[in-house]
Amino acid sequence: MKALLAAAEKFGTPLYVYEEERLAAALAWWKRALPGFAAHYALKANANPALLALIRREGFCADAVSPLEVEAALRAGFLPKAITFTAHAPSSEDLAAVHASGVEITVDSLQAIERLARVAPGARVGLRVNLGIGAGHHGHVVTGGRGVKFGIPREEVADAITLVSSKGLELAGLHQHIGSGILDPKPFIDGAEALLEVAAPLARSLAFLDFGGGFGIPYRPEETALDLMALGEELGKRVNAWRGEHGGKAVMRMQPGRVLVASSGSLLTRVIEVKRSDGATFVATDTGAHHLVRPMLYGAWHAIENVSRPQAPQVQVTVTGQLCESGDVLAAERMLPLPLAGDLLAIRDAGAYGFSMASTYNLRARPAEVLLGDRGAELIRPRESPESLLG
Numbered sequence: 171m172k173a174l175l176a177a178a179e180k181f182g183t184p185l186y187v188y189e190e191e192r193l194a195a196a197l198a199w200w201k202r203a204l205p206g207f208a209a210h211y212a213l214k215a216n217a218n219p220a221l222l223a224l225i226r227r228e229g230f231c232a233d234a235v236s237p238l239e240v241e242a243a244l245r246a247g248f249l250p251k252a253i254t255f256t257a258h259a260p261s262s263e264d265l266a267a268v269h270a271s272g273v274e275i276t277v278d279s280l281q282a283i284e285r286l287a288r289v290a291p292g293a294r295v296g297l298r299v300n301l302g303i304g305a306g307h308h309g310h311v312v313t314g315g316r317g318v319k320f321g322i323p324r325e326e327v328a329d330a331i332t333l334v335s336s337k338g339l340e341l342a343g344l345h346q347h348i349g350s351g352i353l354d355p356k357p358f359i360d361g362a363e364a365l366l367e368v369a370a371p372l373a374r375s376l377a378f379l380d381f382g383g384g385f386g387i388p389y390r391p392e393e394t395a396l397d398l399m400a401l402g403e404e405l406g407k408r409v410n411a412w413r414g415e416h417g418g419k420a421v422m423r424m425q426p427g428r429v430l431v432a433s434s435g436s437l438l439t440r441v442i443e444v445k446r447s448d449g450a451t452f453v454a455t456d457t458g459a460h461h462l463v464r465p466m467l468y469g470a471w472h473a474i475e476n477v478s479r480p481q482a483p484q485v486q487v488t489v490t491g492q493l494c495e496s497g498d499v500l501a502a503e504r505m506l507p508l509p510l511a512g513d514l515l516a517i518r519d520a521g522a523y524g525f526s527m528a529s530t531y532n533l534r535a536r537p538a539e540v541l542l543g544d545r546g547a548e549l550i551r552p553r554e555s556p557e558s559l560l561g
């Protein structure tokens with residue numbers, strides 16, 4: 171807590187702070203649980219260069235969904251062959267740029283196969299499939315099953331494979347990502363079984379099978395963490411049986427994002443004022459949905475601590491942001507040690523899809539980012555300059 175107060179003093183608020191020890195613990199946990207899978211960290215969760223460097227040093231590969239994410243991964247030292255590209259609806263320009271950087275591409279439609287064949291003749295390609303299995307903490311992040319835009323539907327997979335060869339491309343592997351923020355092991359197991367089944371006849375020719383990401387974390391105290399160890403064992407058993415039966419040398423991959431970085435990050439914010447209105451107590455802060463959109467977008471729940479006054483009497487408050495929208499609520503009807511103007515609050519588990527989804531709405535600059543590690547507090551991204559917002 172002292173370190174958070176000191177960081178806020180030194181760098182100002184709002185401020186994203188990442189604790190290196192927590193990040194290291196999550197990375198180690200993952201490696202213990204799923205040693206049989208190459209882990210491609212999904213940059214979309216958080217692409218801060220300093221965090222990327224730490225993640226790479228722990229032996230992780232990377233997954234990118236835009237040419238700039240590929241560039242960020244390359245700059246952080248990931249080799250092109252350690253990067254996957256699994257964008258939805260990449261343009262021909264995107265495909266050409268990513269192919270030119272030496273990164274292998276996975277596409278998720280027949281039209282994208284054709285676009286790729288035009289800009290990268292003879293390329294190796296992965297196919298993202300939708301085998302009817304989807305899950306997620308909110309409808310917005312369910313990416314498999316009926317009615318979603320992602321992937322090649324099961325009934326078109328055979329046609330897609332034929333198209334790959336008729337266009338002169340080489341099929342490298344199959345990929346599936348069922349959704350995000352999943353705390354139940356069952357959809358992962360169902361998804362893996364479905365992918366293994368579809369891949370069975372191709373086992374000897376595929377270079378990879380990619381089971382995607384989606385591993386949730388418990389944001390609320392009453393939620394139970396996903397048992398990654400047990401899940402790793404279950405998936406490992408199925409993969410080993412599949413290899414035994416069908417052979418081949420396919421590398422097994424996953425694309426974890428949130429589970430690696432979420433709990434290492436906090437968004438620090440100062441209370442500007444505390445206002446009573448219509449029987450409610452509104453705690454107005456110097457941040458909001460422009461810096462952490464998850465509560466507004468998904469009704470997501472993030473723990474909030476009063477860092478300045480942890481012992482104050484608990485009261486029910488609604489923590490709000492600065493945006494000119496009444497939906498800009500960071501926590502509704504939450505019990506907190508009564509905050510006063512000037513207090514520092516820490517919004518927890520904000521390391522994933524926090525800064526990476528931040529915007530400059532209302533012409534507010536995006537926060538600075540700081541890494542708390544052995545060397546103390548290190549600025550790893552300066553606060554966005556107001557000038558760049560006016561240009």
Ligand code: LLP
Pocket residue numbers: 212214215233256311313347349350351382383384385386425426427428429464468522523527
């Ligand atoms: N791979 C692919 C192809 C994905 O689309 C995603 C996430 C991941 C991997 C990583 O998923 P993770 O392990 O982080 O769940 N903004 C939302 C989450 C959106 C996830 C989108 N795709 C949120 O804040 O909950």
